[in-house]
Amino acid sequence: MYIHSVEVLDKRFKMGxxxxxxxxxxxxxYSYAVCVLKTDTAVQGIGLAFTLGAGNDLVxxxxxxxxxxxxxxxxxxxxxxxxxxxxxxxxxxxxxxxGPHKGxxxxxxxxxxxxxxxxxAKARQVPLWKLLLDLSPEALVxxxxxxxxxxxxxxxxxxxxxxEQYKTRECRNAVLTTGYKGYDTSVGWFNFSDALIVExxxxxxxxxxxxxxxxxxSDDPLRDLRRAALIxxxxxxxxxxxLDANQKWNVPQALDICQRLGSINPYWxxxxxxxxxxxxxxxxxxxxxxxxxATGEHIPxxxxxxxxxxxxxxDFCQVDVVRVGGVSEFLAISLLSKKFNVPVLPHVGDMxxxxxxxxxxxxxxxxxxxxxxxxxxxxRPYFMHPANIVGGYYQVPQEAGxxxxxxx
Amino acid sequence: MYIHSVEVLDKRFKMGxxxxxxxxxxxxxYSYAVCVLKTDTAVQGIGLAFTLGAGNDLVxxxxxxxxxxxxxxxxxxxxxxxxxxxxxxxxxxxxxxxGPHKGxxxxxxxxxxxxxxxxxAKARQVPLWKLLLDLSPEALVxxxxxxxxxxxxxxxxxxxxxxEQYKTRECRNAVLTTGYKGYDTSVGWFNFSDALIVExxxxxxxxxxxxxxxxxxSDDPLRDLRRAALIxxxxxxxxxxxLDANQKWNVPQALDICQRLGSINPYWxxxxxxxxxxxxxxxxxxxxxxxxxATGEHIPxxxxxxxxxxxxxxDFCQVDVVRVGGVSEFLAISLLSKKFNVPVLPHVGDMxxxxxxxxxxxxxxxxxxxxxxxxxxxxRPYFMHPANIVGGYYQVPQEAGxxxxxxx
Numbered sequence: 001m002y003i004h005s006v007e008v009l010d011k012r013f014k015m016g017x018x019x020x021x022x023x024x025x026x027x028x029x030y031s032y033a034v035c036v037l038k039t040d041t042a043v044q045g046i047g048l049a050f051t052l053g054a055g056n057d058l059v060x061x062x063x064x065x066x067x068x069x070x071x072x073x074x075x076x077x078x079x080x081x082x083x084x085x086x087x088x089x090x091x092x093x094x095x096x097x098x099g100p101h102k103g104x105x106x107x108x109x110x111x112x113x114x115x116x117x118x119x120x121a122k123a124r125q126v127p128l129w130k131l132l133l134d135l136s137p138e139a140l141v142x143x144x145x146x147x148x149x150x151x152x153x154x155x156x157x158x159x160x161x162x163x164e165q166y167k168t169r170e171c172r173n174a175v176l177t178t179g180y181k182g183y184d185t186s187v188g189w190f191n192f193s194d195a196l197i198v199e200x201x202x203x204x205x206x207x208x209x210x211x212x213x214x215x216x217x218s219d220d221p222l223r224d225l226r227r228a229a230l231i232x233x234x235x236x237x238x239x240x241x242x243l244d245a246n247q248k249w250n251v252p253q254a255l256d257i258c259q260r261l262g263s264i265n266p267y268w269x270x271x272x273x274x275x276x277x278x279x280x281x282x283x284x285x286x287x288x289x290x291x292x293x294a295t296g297e298h299i300p301x302x303x304x305x306x307x308x309x310x311x312x313x314x315d316f317c318q319v320d321v322v323r324v325g326g327v328s329e330f331l332a333i334s335l336l337s338k339k340f341n342v343p344v345l346p347h348v349g350d351m352x353x354x355x356x357x358x359x360x361x362x363x364x365x366x367x368x369x370x371x372x373x374x375x376x377x378x379x380r381p382y383f384m385h386p387a388n389i390v391g392g393y394y395q396v397p398q399e400a401g402x403x404x405x406x407x408x
Numbered sequence: 409m410y411i412h413s414v415e416v417l418d419k420r421f422k423m424g425x426x427x428x429x430x431x432x433x434x435x436x437x438y439s440y441a442v443c444v445l446k447t448d449t450a451v452q453g454i455g456l457a458f459t460l461g462a463g464n465d466l467v468x469x470x471x472x473x474x475x476x477x478x479x480x481x482x483x484x485x486x487x488x489x490x491x492x493x494x495x496x497x498x499x500x501x502x503x504x505x506x507g508p509h510k511g512x513x514x515x516x517x518x519x520x521x522x523x524x525x526x527x528x529a530k531a532r533q534v535p536l537w538k539l540l541l542d543l544s545p546e547a548l549v550x551x552x553x554x555x556x557x558x559x560x561x562x563x564x565x566x567x568x569x570x571x572e573q574y575k576t577r578e579c580r581n582a583v584l585t586t587g588y589k590g591y592d593t594s595v596g597w598f599n600f601s602d603a604l605i606v607e608x609x610x611x612x613x614x615x616x617x618x619x620x621x622x623x624x625x626s627d628d629p630l631r632d633l634r635r636a637a638l639i640x641x642x643x644x645x646x647x648x649x650x651l652d653a654n655q656k657w658n659v660p661q662a663l664d665i666c667q668r669l670g671s672i673n674p675y676w677x678x679x680x681x682x683x684x685x686x687x688x689x690x691x692x693x694x695x696x697x698x699x700x701x702a703t704g705e706h707i708p709x710x711x712x713x714x715x716x717x718x719x720x721x722x723d724f725c726q727v728d729v730v731r732v733g734g735v736s737e738f739l740a741i742s743l744l745s746k747k748f749n750v751p752v753l754p755h756v757g758d759m760x761x762x763x764x765x766x767x768x769x770x771x772x773x774x775x776x777x778x779x780x781x782x783x784x785x786x787x788r789p790y791f792m793h794p795a796n797i798v799g800g801y802y803q804v805p806q807e808a809g810x811x812x813x814x815x816x
Contacts, residue, residue, distance in 0.1 A: 024499070024501065024504070025501050025502065025504075025505065026501045027501060027502070028501070028502060028505075029502070051502075051505050051506060052501070052502040052505040053502050054473060054500070054502035054503045055470065055473065055502070055503050055505075055506045055513065057469070058466050058469055058470060058506065058512060059506070061465070061466060061469075062463065062466060062512075065462060065463065091432070092462070093432065093433050093434045093435060093436070093460070094433065094435070094436060094437070094459075094460040094461050094462035094463070095462045095463050096432070096433075097433065097436075097459050097460040097463075098459060098463045098466065098467070098511060098512050098515065099510075099511055100655070100682075100683065100706060101682075101684070102507075102510045102511050102684075102708070103506060103507055103510050103511010103512050103513065103514070103708075104466060104470075104506050104511050104512040104513070105463065105511065105512070106511070107506065147658060148658055148659075148681065148682040148685065148688075149658075150658040150659065150660050150661075151658065151659035151660055151688065151691070247508070250555060250556055250557075250558040250559065251556075251558065251559035252558050252559055253558075273556065274508075274509075274556040274711045275508070276509070276510075276709065276711040276712050276715070277556065277711050277714070277715065278686060278715050279714075279715050279718045279719070280556075280559065280711075283559070298508060300510070301684065303682045303684040303685050303688075304684050306685070306687075307684070307685065307686050307687050307715075310687045311687070
């Protein structure tokens, strides 16, 4: 199957009142820069990068520039040594000046890489999770670019890690029957009223969810404390509650407020300060222990993840496959996290569509703990195969590919 | 003086054979995304962001998106509290998703902020260095956004630092007579032959330069060692020689090669590995001491600079005003570096045009050591007022503004 041409789509979606709002991103319009790999067959590879609307066109344009070299390649040949292609794309000598490995050009790379994996899985007529599980450790590592990680994770160490986990896969296959637990982010958007948060939490409880996220980072910390207490009261002591500040606080503010938010026993506090601030996160993580810090949705690449892990600055790794350089870099970061014994619980700019495959592989193939995956339902109507959550569990997707097809 | 409209120009320049090449950026076309602030007078504010050609249009488009809010503002009113405006632009709720504070949107911010400072200086009919020196510590800090630095540098600390240096300015004014020493990067581009490096070094010596840079990072380290020995031999033992790997090595490679390059007694080794790698740079800096590590041309923002400084991972800070968020963030990072006693020796994506003003202010106003400033001559013909180097010294610019006007 050959890639004949690349089409790029700028898709922006309508949002409900207040939906998607947080302390920093006040009026988002969920959008995808979409890379469509057209082939000599009816099959197309679809890859997504996520934005909040404004500037989605910049990512689209960058996809056009970066994807030129893929035209004419055969998908199996391409993926047999995809790590090399990845590095060539990521290090395009002039475009990398605009990053490197961050910002618009890296979001574009995410869409392109995701389209390649989607096409590969469709060519083999299997879901992405199965494609990944069927690869040998060597073949899997061939799809990764581990450059700049050598001081922590060499190719040989990556293969060894996967090989060791290969032996014990059987005992983790149960997740293919039960599905993967989801948690509901849509109960506690920043602009939602107190009453609406209570209502949404009750609805989510009725649907079987046991874990919920609340947006914090209000100008008045008392608002955060009040709403956190409210959701704890509504969901009960057994519920898992995560608090997400979306980068709103500086380090001294975070140190103060996070301690006080400990009163509702949060499972984690997410993005307490600037996403680039390794030492800031470390200081916060040390100060609020045993409460834990989660971050990663805005960390752009494996090198900065490496630094966070080396510094013990994140207790949970929230790498997002539509933020970093696609499936390839997501898996490299997951391997690195496994080495550091840090769980991977992705942020879902893709609404969980691709990540539902990746967490299955991370658990079965890489030995990551089976925890839960964020669920955001707002774009369900636009997907051909929207993630299917039953009783609070992501059902295992069976269609070929990465569940990224949109109703275009 | 009111900003009436914003024009954006995509300027790409012809380069000589091999000029500008390094181990990573093999075939650059020096280019500027230019923000032109048009006013109700004949005066225009010009702001530059630097790229290597491909994708310059993406930065231009982002300038258009981000600059809208400036239309209608009066320049003195704008600059009286520019720190607030800076933060509003840097944190535009949807566009910041494409960074935050990095990549294409941040390069666009650089061009916009630089145009504001250029216009301000022209409105007051003084060179930028004099504008900055004439501001009170409070007025200068009002132009900065110190958010996310509070754990290391509060507003009060910044004012205090500037106030202390204010008292001892007189003894540093000599630089206004002597000019600021330059160093020549154009002798040792990566693609230059050995013979051309010798020839260019001799020419630069004849012009009065005493400091030179050589690009390293060859696939064969022996090529680096040979060329480094050659330039040392040509320039003599008293010359200052800097080696620049442009991110080519991973950490284990850098640890090996940097030790061997110590044989030519380099003044610094620049960008030995990935620009985001705080702990990698720290490991290299510790291993090669007393040789020193310089980095910063690809560090996108103050938060990552803060981490590098906290980690003692850079001996020289090479912040570039056309990479970070313009003059405003350059000054914030310079203040932070001063606090950590790390010298600021900018990388000159602007060819030294704006930086010649900023190093004068950093020395006189902030107490930074008077060292030397990179000089790259390739775009001289395109500037209205190209930096004037006599006997190896940047002559103090006298024209109003930031010397950013191009022959358009």
